[in-house]
Amino acid sequence: MDKILRIDMGSSGGPKCTVSDLGGYAGFGGRAMTSAIVAQEVPPLCHPLGAENKLVIAPGLLSGTIAAMSGRLSIGCKSPLTGGIKESNAGGQPAQVLARLGYAAIVIEGKPAGDDLYKILIHKDGVAITADNSLKMMLNYDLVAKMKQEFGEKICCISIGPAGEMKMNAASIACTDMEQRPTRHCGRGGVGAVMGAKGVKAIVLDDTGMPVRTPRDPEKFRDANKRFVEGLMKHPVTGQGLPTYGTNVLTNIMSEAGGYPTFNFQQGSFDGASKISGETLAELEKKRGANPTHGCHRGCVIRCSGTYNDKNGNFLTKQPEYETVWSHGGNCGIDDLDAIAMLDFLDDNIGVDTIEMGATIGVAMEAGIAKFGDAEAAIAMVKEVGQGTYLGRILGGGAAVAGKVFGVERVPVVKGQAMPAYDPRAVKGIGVTYATSPMGADHTAGYAVTANILKVGGYVDPLKSDGQIELSRDLQIATAAVDSTGMCIFIAFAILDQPETFQSLLDMLSACHGVSITADGVVDLGKNVLSMERDFNARAGFTKDHDRLPRFFSTEKLAPHQVTFDVKDEDLDRVFNW
């Protein structure tokens, strides 16, 4: 993993590849790599869909090794949704495979002159880039099937659906899972639109003939990984909660805590929560012969994923994540798991972010385009996104654009990106993260739900403003570092609570790279990543005034706790004072 592949899509004679060593980017992986390249090479005021933007795809520092949980792939660019820097990561196979192929990053640059659509094959013998207009407007599942037919069963894919080709702000980039299903998405920030603007439909990876990455100190590495896995297995969240119920275990918890945004953030708990909860979902999956415990990539031991079968017992989609169940469920007043699963499938197939889509439909419902609770209308809306009808185009533009188009005041976005499944008024730590993350509203950027709700890594009362700044700061720093390792963020539960598990991660990193990485080093890495990102955003025109929630969170009380978001502006401005 010591080279960078650059593909210039705008080269006059057609796309052109060059391979270089890491140069100044040595030591970076995942989010650190994507953010470093974007911050250094992309003009902050360029148009996100223009030739000057770059799409950077990077496996993490540990990806491609035998390290458990190391399968996250980071994709970065200037975001068409937020106008700022973006890193969006996903599970699935591509991070492992790309790392084994030896690439620390793929950088897609330029913009083709015509409207040809390209596929890129990367394997042990090199790179082949081919125009293939038969792929135009192909859905992700069909596309992957076609790529398998063409390139064999051992491939994995990074691809866009019609939404990306239409350059929609909500467009995602799909990564295939172990069963070669395009179910794991770099969802946030419209990264799929940037891939579409580059004219790239699919990147097909085949690591046949390439060995597992060898750490510098294999024995120490193997030992550290063993302790790491043991740590994950013994923590109740990663060892039991997530495998059994998946992330959707949170539906009941959040609704009971009064922080479950319902009817486009009008109230904090949902009457239909139990109908769509993780417990109900797991039962249904069992009944229909689906798999409730499944890993999305080789080496996953938490296995929070699963599969969802339709009424006839046939695979419909992956087990929908909590945030998806929320966005298409309670946020739109929908309490029907089959409808939510269908929406999840459509989103994956069309290639849009499930969080942004659900939030956008919520805004459309507030505008009166459909009634809250109308699942059929929601399904029809997402289908329109895939067809690129005018309504579909509006919705594919994301919640902020839909709010502008429909003249809606209550639009739950920060920096143009929709808020996920936690109301910032009743989970104030996550509100601080939403407000201040360089990514726009993003729960994964500093998941304060841990200490606010789950009492992991300590406890900070979610309804009070005390302590939220420090909580969000520490988590944002830790997350920026973890996102650079290729590790799934869910390892945080165990490493926050168990010092020995955190140490095993440090030992793995040290053994892998033949250096001595300490806790302080990890903190420094996280701070470095955040600083690069914030610097890019500052040069793109962002100020502290963009580190704010929409005003209605300060003025409208949220039931049942009757709380507003009251963290002071001057405190928000302290988050990055370290």
Added chain:
Amino acid sequence: MDKILRIDMGSSGGPKCTVSDLGGYAGFGGRAMTSAIVAQEVPPLCHPLGAENKLVIAPGLLSGTIAAMSGRLSIGCKSPLTGGIKESNAGGQPAQVLARLGYAAIVIEGKPAGDDLYKILIHKDGVAITADNSLKMMLNYDLVAKMKQEFGEKICCISIGPAGEMKMNAASIACTDMEQRPTRHCGRGGVGAVMGAKGVKAIVLDDTGMPVRTPRDPEKFRDANKRFVEGLMKHPVTGQGLPTYGTNVLTNIMSEAGGYPTFNFQQGSFDGASKISGETLAELEKKRGANPTHGCHRGCVIRCSGTYNDKNGNFLTKQPEYETVWSHGGNCGIDDLDAIAMLDFLDDNIGVDTIEMGATIGVAMEAGIAKFGDAEAAIAMVKEVGQGTYLGRILGGGAAVAGKVFGVERVPVVKGQAMPAYDPRAVKGIGVTYATSPMGADHTAGYAVTANILKVGGYVDPLKSDGQIELSRDLQIATAAVDSTGMCIFIAFAILDQPETFQSLLDMLSACHGVSITADGVVDLGKNVLSMERDFNARAGFTKDHDRLPRFFSTEKLAPHQVTFDVKDEDLDRVFNW
């Protein structure tokens, strides 16, 4: 004109009026008044369509007197289009009438709880606010006819069409002209959406029984006004060019200068220019029995306006302005005056900004929604705006939103507002104004076309970057002051070239208010206004990085001169260093 009328539309018992004296706002008029109130009273981070925004309507310092050209009405708010402060002004009768009724400003505050639509009558005996849902979705011409029926022939109206009710970003506020036609629009920045969000459909003004405003020194005032009118009459632009051909005299000039944005800013001159030029327009108007020389308000002596008759000799619309002829004409590749006049009429009737609409259709054409040059498609699009179809909603959202929805890179906007009819690459002074004006791209904010193209007020080579900063700075300062007087900006041609005409304006202001106003005082006023506006924008999150043109103006050469916009960023940052 010594009182402020505040109307709280959100008061619990229904809309509530209060009248106060000017207090700290004494001495302000027009843009100075609207910007002072918005800057002081509106939270910069509020939602533009929310209860915290205020719509401020103010006649100028000289409005309501016998001063020639003093009929501009300023309307200000936080703009839903730009997110910054907005002042948009229009001619027509309301400024004169409102001033004679004694109001220096109307401030519409709050937001009604229900969805009732209100009309407001203001006359010498007071204010009456009535819910009237029969007005819902009424077009501006029908609305004015109904108001005349109801309140008599002597009224004038300030109103919104369906676009404002639908809270579209491109929605304008219409002011009636001397013939009570809703043809003069505060077009820019979506002020109509804010009026719509306040639930106000129409403000009907009747100054029956109110005298002309009396200056402090009537004799000196009369004398100054006489010299002022003489000055306007003797200058070739205000005395001949504008009366004879209207503003559209610029079509041939700009196309020949290579600064006429054609096909969504793809080239700088238009083959069809002569077919839609002011000369052709004046001839056609004559042939069809229309009036090519007409004033939009009492006291106008330049009379750049006119009327446009259809093929059967019936009134269709006002004589379309140059910017309208451009936006719906060359910018969309349309060279048919009847189509352009129809588009002008539809815009006025639906209540949208002609500049924003034409620019948006240009972006839609670039996206392939219709072909450049297809006039029927353009007319159909504007009709869809009025109907609020999904396509209409997208287009009514303005060029920036349409660009996002359709995934278009070449979107000619600054701070979200569409550029008018002068390409900044070939008229670099106006490029500096577009980039730096607190209003977003706006030709009227500092009309450097004067010295760049018309050789009025000196000459600065439009194709070179030298001298453009100083030119735009001086014009932005002067304009902010003139916009505060109620004077039509076209007086600038005469006051820039003729010191004695400028002196007569100073004398009028002094005689009116019983103070001694000097040239320096006018400059100070202009600087003060700009400072208030820039301060608001800074608090709303704007930085120097928002004082930039879209990147394609720096990277794409404009034919025929093969120029890019090359004024340096650090020079743009000097515009407001005075």
